[in-house]
Amino acid sequence: MTPSDSDHSSNRPPSRRIAEELRAAIGTGRLAPGDKLPSERALAQQHGAARNTAREAIRLLAEEGLVTARHGSGVFVREPQRLFRFGSDRYSRRNRETGLTPFRLEADRQGKEARIDVVGIIRERPPQDIAERLNVPVDEESVLHRENHYFADGDPVQIVSTYLRWDEAQNTALTEPRTGKDGIYGRLEELGHVMTRARDEITARMPTPAEAAVLGLPSGVPVLEVLHTSLDQEGEPFEVSRYVHRADRTGLLYELSVE
Structure with missing residues (x-):
């Protein structure tokens, strides 16, 4: 029974x-x-x-x-708060011509005030997954690592770790907090890399203690990790960024053509 x-x-x-x-x-x-x-x-x-x-x-x-x-x-x-990441067009030249970075543009579209804190710019040995995607040695200080913390209306929403090849980034504005007009992609274009394709690998997981502290995460709230690889006109990967988003304040929106 x-x-x-x-x-x-x-x-x-x-x-x-x-x-x-x-x-x-x-x-x-x-x-x-x-x-x-x-x-x-x-x-x-x-x-x-x-x-x-x-x-x-x-x-x-x-x-x-x-x-x-x-x-x-x-x-x-809890009040639902979503800051959408427009994955399919966030790197488009049309959007770059607004003069805003992708995050600032996304925040502006949703009526939120954006803030970006540059917390570190260092030369280092890359994590294994970064080394594989950038085709650089894992046992050498072969990358420049830029880490930024992003806020919307004063609330932390994402941590972004951007990795560039050190042999290209050294002695350029890429090693400075302010990289100039069009941001890092403008400087990378000057180095010969025009983004023509991108690959995003998306996973959900629980945060590390350090991530939870930076993002102010309540217990039990996961993060979304987006591992983004930029590929240029030759199909060569030239930049990899790891985005760690608060899952309770972030949505991912992709609109893709089907061939």
Whole structure:
């Protein structure tokens, strides 16, 4: 005989039953984005449970990315925030002629204020996956690594690590925080590399502790990693960038022609 739903419910830990009720309220809109959840004390009294049981229920929801705690204010239903990465045309010459970098253009289109912090420019040995895509030695300081942190309306949304061949980048503006008109792609064109094709490899994963700290990630929120390779008019890879996006604040939009 199949147990009834009520039997299933009674066998679940109290914290999970509380979490399920709150999850259902969020899913149906009874608790809307931005709404404040009842306090731990109120939840415990409402469900006839201990306060630490209510705390565990809230922790479960936070791990799912459904709620977020604001120190001194309480716990609130997370508001969906999406900053879309327009993958199919973000590097187009048409967009570059606006004078804005791809990120600034994407933010501007969505009414968000962009900020980009250059946090490091160093010569180093490349990670294995970067070395393979740039066709450079993995055991030598064969790349220039530029790391930027990106913000939309003051909130951190992505970490970008860009790798260029050191033998091309040395003694150029590519080693400087400000690379001039058209950014790094303008300088790379001056070196003979015109981007004609790009390859994006996309994966979802949990963040490293360092990534979680930079992006201010709540527990349980994953990241989207986009490993981008630029190829020039000769089909040669000349730049690789690793984008690490907050999955709760980023969407990927690709519109591709089908031949």
